[in-house]
């Protein structure tokens with residue numbers, strides 16, 4: 001492990017970020033995990049791999065995604081900002097990294113492109129994935145169609161109900177969607193089922209994990225594939241303003257869009273970072289904020305903060321946003337929290353719904369419910385920052401998939 005004065009650290013050889021991470025998997029999976037790590041190290045050294053990844057991101061995904069100054073949102077937040085002590089006007093500038101404009105409508109596709117290229121390098125002929133909001137499932141089904149590989153997506157039955165448009169998209173793309181009826185019938189249960197499938201089909205199957213969690217090397221490789229978000233944002237902001245941001249903000253399910261934005265800035269000591277968990281109905285009630293309300297344990301092959309009872313039984317998470325409805329968090333975030341490099345906060349369903357509507361009306365952008373949590377945190381904080389401060393928030397998904405959930409929450413019939 002590197003000294004904590006460099007938070008842009010690689011995990012140690014057993015995949016630990018400090019006490020977190022690792023590879024807690026069955027004996028059957030261990031050789032696969034080790035193979036994957038070997039292949040990933042080789043791919044990282046291979047200029048042809050980087051060239052193919054970059055080419056697909058540019059011409060298939062549509063990168064670089066724009067960095068957008070949200071002027072009307074900034075002005076609206078400024079209208080309600082109290083003056084500073086010396087009468088100085090307050091309200092930071094809000095900028096968005098527009099990853100919702102990617103092909104398939106979220107950041108998930110960046111990681112799927114990287115992992116399908118790895119699967120092909122490894123000679124795997126069948127792809128499986130888990131999905132919550134369906135964005136990772138759609139992105140996986142998309143790359144499988146693009147490369148002609150069969151694909152099975154595990155999705156909690158509750159998520160199948162609340163993310164119908166994405167279920168249909170996956171089917172149109174040729175994927176088989178298997179609804180998971182166990183547990184809370186959400187993301188955790190889908191991931192359990194995908195891991196079971198993998199154990200049973202190790203010979204030909206590649207598991208495309210959708211977030212920066214799971215056994216080593218997944219947290220590292222998902223982070224690396226998603227770091228294109230932060231690298232682009234850094235270069236774009238420097239180009240447009242000549243300076244780095246004061247604050248980065250991103251929503252956290254497992255933590256892949258957040259670590260993708262944060263990682264390239266981790267050694268810029270003046271750049272503050274805020275990860276936003278889902279506080280659901282409130283931290284005293286049902287929520288999905290594993291850093292705010294959990295403690296370390298082992299789930300899905302890695303050690304991290306988890307929502308659990310005193311016996312280590314995993315608690316059910318709750319969020320209005322299917323993509324944040326997960327009782328754990330990627331191990332690198334657990335380490336960054338303990339080290340104090342990144343701060344974390346939590347936003348309720350209600351606050352996310354308000355932020356969703358605020359962005360629709362001020363900027364003409366319908367965000368997904370996941371980044372609506374980040375927007376709510378921005379709305380809270382921007383008011384207390386000086387006017388020349390810059391916040392960059394990751395708009396990691398668009399809201400088409402969520403309009404039915406939002407309509408129901410607002411009591412509107414559509």
Ligand SMILES: Cc1ncc(COP(=O)(O)O)c(C=O)c1O
Nearest residue numbers: 135253254255256257323370397
């Ligand atoms: C649009 C969107 N944003 C964020 C997330 C949360 O995942 P992560 O924390 O890995 O970025 C999801 C997960 O489904 C998603 O669909």
